[in-house]
Structures are given as structure tokens and as C-alpha cells.
Amino acid sequence: METEWTTMLMKYSKVSGPINATENYIKAHSKLFKYIVLGVLGAGYVAYFIAACVLDFKRATALVVLTCLAVAAVSLELLKKYKGKSISRFFKPGVRWFKSNLKWIKWVFILVVVVLLVVWLAIDTSKRPTQLISFGGVCMFIVLIFLFSAHRTMVSWRPVFWGLGIQFCLGLFIIRTEPGFIAFDWLGKQVQIFLDYTKEGSSFVFGDLIGNIFAFQALPIVIFFSSVMSVLYYLGIMQWLILKISWVMQITMGTSSTETLSVAGNIFVGQTEAPLLIRPYLKDMTKSEIHAVMTGGFATIAGSVMGAFISFGIDASSLISASVMAAPCALAISKLSYPETEESCFKSKQNIKVASGDEQNILEAVSSGASASIGLVANIAANLIAFLAILGFINSALKWLGGMVGYPDVTFQLICSYVFMPVAFMMGVTYDESFVVAKLIGTKLFLNEFVAYEELSKLKQNRLDGLAEVIGDERQWISVRSEIITTYALCGFANFSSLGIVIGGLSSICPPRRNDISSLVFRAMITGTCVSLVNACIAGKVLLVCFVSSVSPQHLSVQFLQSSFHSHFSGILFVPPLDCVEVFNGSPFNATLSNVAECCQELFQRYAFTLSLKRSLQVAKLIGRNQICTQAIKYLFVISHYFYLYVKLFFLQHHKQRDRLI
Numbered sequence: 001m002e003t004e005w006t007t008m009l010m011k012y013s014k015v016s017g018p019i020n021a022t023e024n025y026i027k028a029h030s031k032l033f034k035y036i037v038l039g040v041l042g043a044g045y046v047a048y049f050i051a052a053c054v055l056d057f058k059r060a061t062a063l064v065v066l067t068c069l070a071v072a073a074v075s076l077e078l079l080k081k082y083k084g085k086s087i088s089r090f091f092k093p094g095v096r097w098f099k100s101n102l103k104w105i106k107w108v109f110i111l112v113v114v115v116l117l118v119v120w121l122a123i124d125t126s127k128r129p130t131q132l133i134s135f136g137g138v139c140m141f142i143v144l145i146f147l148f149s150a151h152r153t154m155v156s157w158r159p160v161f162w163g164l165g166i167q168f169c170l171g172l173f174i175i176r177t178e179p180g181f182i183a184f185d186w187l188g189k190q191v192q193i194f195l196d197y198t199k200e201g202s203s204f205v206f207g208d209l210i211g212n213i214f215a216f217q218a219l220p221i222v223i224f225f226s227s228v229m230s231v232l233y234y235l236g237i238m239q240w241l242i243l244k245i246s247w248v249m250q251i252t253m254g255t256s257s258t259e260t261l262s263v264a265g266n267i268f269v270g271q272t273e274a275p276l277l278i279r280p281y282l283k284d285m286t287k288s289e290i291h292a293v294m295t296g297g298f299a300t301i302a303g304s305v306m307g308a309f310i311s312f313g314i315d316a317s318s319l320i321s322a323s324v325m326a327a328p329c330a331l332a333i334s335k336l337s338y339p340e341t342e343e344s345c346f347k348s349k350q351n352i353k354v355a356s357g358d359e360q361n362i363l364e365a366v367s368s369g370a371s372a373s374i375g376l377v378a379n380i381a382a383n384l385i386a387f388l389a390i391l392g393f394i395n396s397a398l399k400w401l402g403g404m405v406g407y408p409d410v411t412f413q414l415i416c417s418y419v420f421m422p423v424a425f426m427m428g429v430t431y432d433e434s435f436v437v438a439k440l441i442g443t444k445l446f447l448n449e450f451v452a453y454e455e456l457s458k459l460k461q462n463r464l465d466g467l468a469e470v471i472g473d474e475r476q477w478i479s480v481r482s483e484i485i486t487t488y489a490l491c492g493f494a495n496f497s498s499l500g501i502v503i504g505g506l507s508s509i510c511p512p513r514r515n516d517i518s519s520l521v522f523r524a525m526i527t528g529t530c531v532s533l534v535n536a537c538i539a540g541k542v543l544l545v546c547f548v549s550s551v552s553p554q555h556l557s558v559q560f561l562q563s564s565f566h567s568h569f570s571g572i573l574f575v576p577p578l579d580c581v582e583v584f585n586g587s588p589f590n591a592t593l594s595n596v597a598e599c600c601q602e603l604f605q606r607y608a609f610t611l612s613l614k615r616s617l618q619v620a621k622l623i624g625r626n627q628i629c630t631q632a633i634k635y636l637f638v639i640s641h642y643f644y645l646y647v648k649l650f651f652l653q654h655h656k657q658r659d660r661l662i
Helices: 004-029 028-055 061-100 102-127 129-147 156-176 177-194 200-212 219-235 237-253 257-265 272-286 285-301 303-312 314-339 362-404 413-420 420-426 431-446 451-463 480-490 497-509 509-542 553-569 579-585 594-612 613-625 630-659
Strands: none
Touching: 004 028, 028 061, 028 420, 061 102, 061 177, 102 129, 129 156, 129 314, 129 420, 129 509, 156 177, 156 314, 177 219, 177 303, 177 314, 200 219, 219 237, 219 303, 219 362, 237 257, 237 314, 237 451, 257 272, 257 285, 257 314, 257 431, 272 497, 272 509, 285 314, 285 497, 285 509, 303 314, 303 362, 303 451, 314 480, 314 509, 314 630, 362 413, 362 451, 413 420, 420 431, 431 451, 431 480, 451 480, 480 509, 497 509
16 A cells, blocks of 8 residues: 555656746746746737827827826836935935025015916906906905914915915816816716716616616716725725825925825825825824814815716816815815914824735725725715705795795705805806805705705706706806806815714724814814815816807807807917817707718808907907897807808708608
């Protein structure tokens, strides 16, 4: 028996010997094999990338952008790893000189910035004086926050001015420059396309119920986005992005590493998830830093919730840009509302370690992200049911009480429209529309942002459906400009229902600081609300009249004249032009004939470019005021000819379709 076992072991060793030797060789030269595999994969990707670009470069735009971003990120990390010390030594004399002359450099820089700002305001508002209202709104909120500051004499103005400056520059880049507008518009469209894949899963689970039911249409997007965020955390992409953004804000604003990291994290995650990035450091943070952490949570929205808002029909690029712009503003306004009075333990430039998830592989990351979203989805649904029911009860009670004294139409929204109307007006919304926007601001503050965004989506849909602007005494929709400003104003978790969420979430992470959290949370919520409103004011200041792809038919002529005006007088700043093809395709008539595009282009070339500077300015003023003036008669030929061709082509298409059916 022993002989047989010995023989079998010898045979096994002869067979397994080469396998073991190969395995040992691979382990000994694992680095070499790793580089070979990476080289083969890299060469394959380069070949694929070149082929995609050669075949159709426009189609490969997304691939080119993603590849460039990945190459830039990897190159930056490699440069920092292998040449970081050499680069630091090279710039050390310059840094030393800069620090020694910082006093006068600082004042020169401030003087240059102030002069440039005044010159820009003078030039920009000379064309659009009403935009000074939005600038006045920014000044108004800053003064009010300073007056109600916890320690006015201790305010450090560096983070305040740098934060507002970064926010303003981001707003200019995103809204008023061609590269910024195109980039964020493209990003918004890609996010919308990406979120549409949620329907693949939700339609399998819910079937035909996903049509117009909120719980089956919007909430699955939260689950999908949560899974994606979990995967990005597992891969380390999210941590890398957050660290880079926080580094930029820290070196410019001079804030501590912990509070900056948490606020930067709020761009992507929620108000209770972002503090987890700095969980080990919360117990040693100052009151001002904890206030900044909570303000960042109130002033922004989570990526998963953003997906739900996009499903409502809210503009994706505006939501993304609002979240990005809110981060530096949150730090700035927070340091104005509750300045630093203690010595922070995290003022040095030491690296804060950001922990990765506990998942072992990417599949577990997907599953854990979906599981983690269950509580969020249930919380959203439960809150909507509760708050909408409470709102209905409050409105009924107010109508009953108002009816006793002859005012049966009193509602919560009506009260908010008068209370917050000055706020909406100072953001840059027109007087007529400011009452509607004020209702939404009040709804967001006292109920939640879901209810407010849902109401905003109804207003937007009414405009796209071509409803009359006013029916009875009630406004049915607001202008595109007001929609975008309102999107910025509502972009945040600052409402009374979030107070308990923040207290419970942060207290569970750091129980010893529960008293500090409870005492600061209300101030942080008000500060977060002001951040969103300042964000809206900045958007109102830099925002020009822009156009969407779908407008109501009765307003096409006005849009046409406005587009011709702005194509001439946008100056060095970018104004998105009107895409005639998208307008026709998005209109209720849905005319798809190629002649429509040619006709629109011909009209544009024939009439729009013949308008002089003086005439165009007059037309723009007429359109902005919605007044009928004798000068508008000169442009009736353009409008009538435009509608004549449009109606003619529509009926031509209709007759062709009828003939085919016959």
C-alpha cells in the first residue's frame, strides 16, 4: 500500500513539477509580467483609440475627452511621484521671494482685482443694466450675514473673498464662455443619457408601472446612481477627485484640510456621507470647522439625489454647475457667519488620509451601493408623502381661517410668495415672476427640495407645452432665465426637515460633539440657504438669455429675434445660439422635413444680419419689456414669413402622410 502511495506521489510530482516551477517563476518576475500585460492592453487601447478617431472623430468625442482626462490624471500623479521633490526644489527660491513680499503683492493683487471687477461691471451692465440687481443681491446677502455673524470682529476676509472669487470665476467660465458652456452642457447630456439606463432595470422589475409614477420612475435612479458612486469609491476615482478639489480650495482660501475635504466631498455625496471622509478627525475639530462641514452639507445636493431631479426634467448642466459653484461659496459664507476663534489642529498642509470602502471586488461595490440606497429611497418617499400631506392640511386650514375674514384663497404658497418675493427679485428674477419663484424658495425651505423641484418641473413643462403665460390670475410658467436662476437657488439640502438628519448623522459619527452640533445646526442651515441664494445671484449676474431646444410655437418668433440679437452683441462672452433644427424637432408639431432647417437658415441669413446695432438694441428692449411698440411693425414681415413657411411645410407633410395612408 505504501509503495502504491509513493508511486502516485512520484507521478504527481513529475506532473506538477513544471507547473509549480512556472508558478514560482511568474511570482518571482511578477513585475515584469505586470508590465507586459499592461503594455499589451495599452497598445490595444491605442490602436482602438486611433481607429475610432479615424473612422468618425465627432462620434468619438466622448472617448477623446475621457482619454485625455485619464492621461492627464495619470501623468500628474507620475510627475508628482517621481519628480515632485525636484520641482519643489526648483520653485523654492520663487516661493521664498513671494512669501517675503507677500504684503505688497497682496495689496497690488486686490487693487487689480477691484479695478478689473469695476471695469467689467461697467461694460457688462451697460448692455444689460438689470443684471446689476443680481450683483446687488450678492452684496445684500454678504452684508446681512456679516451683521448676524457670531463673531464679527474675528472675521478672516481671505476665505470670504477667495471663495466668492472662485465661485464667480466658475460662474463666468460655465455660463458665459464657449468652452465652459459646451463642456457642462455636454456633461449634463451625458449624465442624462447615463441615467436613462436605469429604465433597463426598473422596467424589468416594475413593468409598465414606470410610466408616470414617481416611485417607479425617479427613485430607481437614486439606486442606480448610488451603485455607480460606490464603484467609483472602490476604484479610488472619487477620493482622487475630492482630494484635488479640496487642495485647490485649501491653498487659495487658507481653510483647514478637514473642513475643506468635507465640503469638497459634498459636491458628490450627501450631507451625512461627506463627514465620513473626515470621521477620525471630527472630535478634534473647532466649532467653526464643524459649522463649515454642516454648511457644506446644507448648501449642496448628493449626486444620487441629483439624478432624481434630472428625471423631473430639471436642466442637468445647471444642477452640476450649481453643486460645483456652491463648494467654495459654502466655505466663504460659513467663515463669515461663524468665524474661527480657536486654534485649529489641521491648519498645516499635512495629508489627510481618506479611507476606501471595505468591498473586496467591484461586484460587491455595486451590491453594497444598491443596498445602501434603500434607506435613502425609503426616506425620500416617506418624506414626500408626509410633507405633501402636511402641506395639503396647512393650505386647507389657512383657507378655512382666511374664509372667516373674507380671504378664502390664502395658502402657504401665497404667504411664501410675499415673504420671499424681495429675495427672488434680488436674485435677478423679473418682478412679475418673482412671486412664483418666491413660492418655490419657501416650499424648499419649509418642506424640502424635492417638492420645490417638482413644482419647477411643472412650470417648465407648461412652457414647453405652449400654455398661455397667465390663466386667470395665476402664472403658468416662467422664463428660461428665471428657471435657471431658480434651479441654482433650490440646489441644496437646507430645509427644516434636514435638521434632524444632520444632528442624527453627525452625532452618530462623533458622539462627544453632539452638543456643539445641536447648537450650530440651525445657523448652519440658514447659512446654507444663503449660499444657495448667493449662488443664484451669481448665476443671475453672469447669465444671459439662453435658449432651450424646445419652446412653445407661439414664442418661436420672439426666440428667433432674440437669437439674432445675441449673435451680434454677445461681445467676447459666449451666448448659446438658437438651434433651429432642434427647435422644430422639439416643438409640438414635430416637423421633420429637411426644408424646415434650410428655410430657417435662409431666413436667418436674409434678415437677422441686416439689423443694425441701434435697431437690435431697441428690439431686445421691446422683447424684454413685453410691450407692443410701433417699431416692432418693421419686424412683422420676418415673423409672418417665418410662420407662413412653417405652417405651409407642416400641412404639406400632413397631406403627404394622409396620401400614404390612403
